[in-house]
Amino acid sequence: MSLETLDSGQEHIASAISDEVVIELSKVNKWYGEFHVLKDIDLTVYKGERIVICGPSGSGKSTLIRCINRLEEHQQGDILVNGVTMDTNLKNIDAIRRDVGMVFQSFNLFPHLTVLENCTLAPIWVRNTPKAEADRLAMQLLERVKIPEQAAKYPGQLSGGQQQRVAIARSLAMNPNIMLFDEPTSALDPEMISEVLDVMVGLAESGMTMLVVTHEMGFAKRVADRVIFMDQGEIVEQNTPGEFFNNPKSDRTKLFLSQILAH
Amino acid sequence: MAVLEKGSPRRQSRSIIEWLNDERVRSVLYQAIVAIAVIAVARYLFVNTSENLQARGMSSGFDFLSGTAGFSIAWTVLPYEAGDSYFRVYLVGIVNTLIVSLVAIVFATLLGFIMGIMRLSKNWLISKIAAWYVEILRNTPLLLQILFWFLAVFSLLPPPRGSFGLLDMFFLNNRGFYMPAPVPGAGFDYTMIAILLAIAATYAVAVWAKKRQMATGQQFHTFWVGLGILFGLPILVFLATGSPLSFDFAALKGFNFQGGVSVPPAFCALLLALMIYHSAFMAEAVRAGILSVSHGQTEAAYSLGLRPGMTLRLVIIPQAMRAVVPPMISNWMNVVKNSSLAIAIGYPDLVAVYMQTSLNQSGHAIEIVAMVMLFYMSVSLTISMALNYYNKLVQLKER
Numbered sequence: 299m300s301l302e303t304l305d306s307g308q309e310h311i312a313s314a315i316s317d318e319v320v321i322e323l324s325k326v327n328k329w330y331g332e333f334h335v336l337k338d339i340d341l342t343v344y345k346g347e348r349i350v351i352c353g354p355s356g357s358g359k360s361t362l363i364r365c366i367n368r369l370e371e372h373q374q375g376d377i378l379v380n381g382v383t384m385d386t387n388l389k390n391i392d393a394i395r396r397d398v399g400m401v402f403q404s405f406n407l408f409p410h411l412t413v414l415e416n417c418t419l420a421p422i423w424v425r426n427t428p429k430a431e432a433d434r435l436a437m438q439l440l441e442r443v444k445i446p447e448q449a450a451k452y453p454g455q456l457s458g459g460q461q462q463r464v465a466i467a468r469s470l471a472m473n474p475n476i477m478l479f480d481e482p483t484s485a486l487d488p489e490m491i492s493e494v495l496d497v498m499v500g501l502a503e504s505g506m507t508m509l510v511v512t513h514e515m516g517f518a519k520r521v522a523d524r525v526i527f528m529d530q531g532e533i534v535e536q537n538t539p540g541e542f543f544n545n546p547k548s549d550r551t552k553l554f555l556s557q558i559l560a561h
Numbered sequence: 562m563a564v565l566e567k568g569s570p571r572r573q574s575r576s577i578i579e580w581l582n583d584e585r586v587r588s589v590l591y592q593a594i595v596a597i598a599v600i601a602v603a604r605y606l607f608v609n610t611s612e613n614l615q616a617r618g619m620s621s622g623f624d625f626l627s628g629t630a631g632f633s634i635a636w637t638v639l640p641y642e643a644g645d646s647y648f649r650v651y652l653v654g655i656v657n658t659l660i661v662s663l664v665a666i667v668f669a670t671l672l673g674f675i676m677g678i679m680r681l682s683k684n685w686l687i688s689k690i691a692a693w694y695v696e697i698l699r700n701t702p703l704l705l706q707i708l709f710w711f712l713a714v715f716s717l718l719p720p721p722r723g724s725f726g727l728l729d730m731f732f733l734n735n736r737g738f739y740m741p742a743p744v745p746g747a748g749f750d751y752t753m754i755a756i757l758l759a760i761a762a763t764y765a766v767a768v769w770a771k772k773r774q775m776a777t778g779q780q781f782h783t784f785w786v787g788l789g790i791l792f793g794l795p796i797l798v799f800l801a802t803g804s805p806l807s808f809d810f811a812a813l814k815g816f817n818f819q820g821g822v823s824v825p826p827a828f829c830a831l832l833l834a835l836m837i838y839h840s841a842f843m844a845e846a847v848r849a850g851i852l853s854v855s856h857g858q859t860e861a862a863y864s865l866g867l868r869p870g871m872t873l874r875l876v877i878i879p880q881a882m883r884a885v886v887p888p889m890i891s892n893w894m895n896v897v898k899n900s901s902l903a904i905a906i907g908y909p910d911l912v913a914v915y916m917q918t919s920l921n922q923s924g925h926a927i928e929i930v931a932m933v934m935l936f937y938m939s940v941s942l943t944i945s946m947a948l949n950y951y952n953k954l955v956q957l958k959e960r
Binding site: 367368369388392395396398399400402404406407408409410419420422423424425426427428429430431452454465468469472478 | 774775776777778779780855857858860861862863864865866867868871875876879880883955957
């Protein structure tokens with residue numbers, strides 16, 4: 299797929315992992331009716347760690363990260379985020395969602411609000427931020443994702459790449475300490491992928507804890523501290539990108555890598 | 562290759578066909594043909610009608626409007642006597658149509674929202690009840706429903722002596738529905754002023770709360786405080802001025818009820834039928850509107866930490882309203898137009914009093930039909946204009 303970026307020789311971004319655990323999943327199971335989507339998932343994420351999750355479609359990778367902010371409910375096992383237990387307690391769910399940002403494949407910007415309003419809605423209504431301050435913060439973030447000049451436009455007037463960058467800024471406006479990315483570049487035209495990946499690389503450099511579901515193997519190689527391969531609801535293999543790409547252990551991983559890097 | 566020169570013989574001979582094959586010439590030509598045809602038909606109709614009217618010695622013109630109508634109308638909102646003019650009958654009919662339509666629109670809209678949201682409920686029983694409600698009512702003719710309510714419900718009620726009563730204030734029998742009539746006493750004006758002040762004060766509080774939130778971030782319970790002001794202030798003033806409002810209660814005297822306010826069975830039947838029938842269509846509009854907002858919007862709002870109530874208010878409803886309002890308003894127009902089926906059960910709406918009785922008596926068919934059409938068209942077109950304005954306001958900006 300992205301062989302050029304993979305071989306482009308860009309250096310791996312220095313890791314900033316601390317020994318503080320921010321996400322802990324133990325024995326997490328989830329079913330959709332009869333279909334067992336997540337099987338005994340154990341995962342520990344440290345502060346500042348950058349994890350790329352890959353795997354064939356239907357392997358449960360999106361479901362896994364959607365369980366971390368309760369867009370999906372797990373049925374068995376424990377999920378601990380920032381020390382808060384994910385259970386049916388609404389206060390806990392609110393607390394977790396406030397500090398966990400998410401970027402979606404289909405952007406999901408609010409089409410009835412301007413770019414700036416998209417970025418200030420949650421700070422104003424969830425964090426009780428005064429409007430002037432929320433606006434200032436949002437403009438800073440729009441500059442960070444390199445589209446301050448689009449602040450007054452509506453999402454429908456932007457390109458896909460621009461929309462996804464707004465979506466990243468919108469999540470960052472809540473000042474999260476964890477960012478989840480659910481195939482952020484899969485809905486984009488090829489020439490727009492890099493502008494989104496650049497923003498994500500910038501975010502990684504700033505020390506953000508990131509879980510990224512993606513097929514961009516170049517990105518994985520450059521940014522990830524750990525690559526996780528999932529298949530049929532299980533974590534099949536996890537390793538540093540160097541080991542993962544050059545020396546995969548499992549046959550399923552080898553098959554997947556050969557398919558994805560074949561052309 | 563040889564280049565064809567301008568004005569060459571071949572070009573001359575093909576010019577007419579070429580001219581006809583020009584797309585701009587074509588479009589003008591077609592429009593001209595249609596325009597001529599329309600004018601010809603209109604002229605034929607006009608000439609034909611006026612010749613026929615002359616041949617039968619019928620007069621045309623609007624002089625008859627000031628003539629005495631001479632018939633009585635079973636139930637009117639505007640005061641009316643048999644000696645009043647045809648123009649008065651027109652106005653009485655319009656008001657009778659508008660009153661039943663407006664009350665039906667208000668209740669149908671409420672019911673439509675409730676049913677539409679119920680049908681989206683995750684609770685199996687609730688969503689099935691709403692689904693059956695919608696499917697049964699939407700798929701049977703309105704006229705059938707009007708006749709059902711009139712013949713099978715309101716006409717079979719007991720006579721006045723056996724009325725169904727509620728708190729000795731409301732009565733329902735085969736003569737109609739009776740309610741107490743409010744009689745304002747001296748000083749009730751102050752309560753009316755208090756109501757207006759309360760509305761202004763609520764608005765002021767809302768503006769202030771918004772300003773404060775934008776400046777300091779603090780949120781304010783505008784809804785509950787507003788509700789308190791809206792009801793509290795008028796009630797306080799009402800009590801302080803010595804409760805200057807009494808009620809004229811309907812009471813059984815002899816064979817019938819006297820006093821109070823009453824509406825006839827035909828009004829009740831028409832109102833219920835219009836309200837229930839149209840609420841089913843409105844429920845579908847509401848359901849479709851809410852479904853038109855993708856689930857991704859809810860997920861995005863949740864992932865930002867917005868709670869479900871705020872998500873509904875700030876993200877879902879503003880988007881759903883764009884899809885709900887246009888079909889909702891065209892349903893309102895349908896309520897007004899379908900109220901003309903009143904004629905089937907003898908409710909004296911505009912069509913019944915003006916196009917039936919008045920037309921038969923005066924013979925001014927063209928004028929009367931034109932006036933009735935003018936009324937329905939002005940109502941509908943006014944509503945569409947408001948709708949177009951609304952659509953322009955909320956249109957999503959795209960490239």
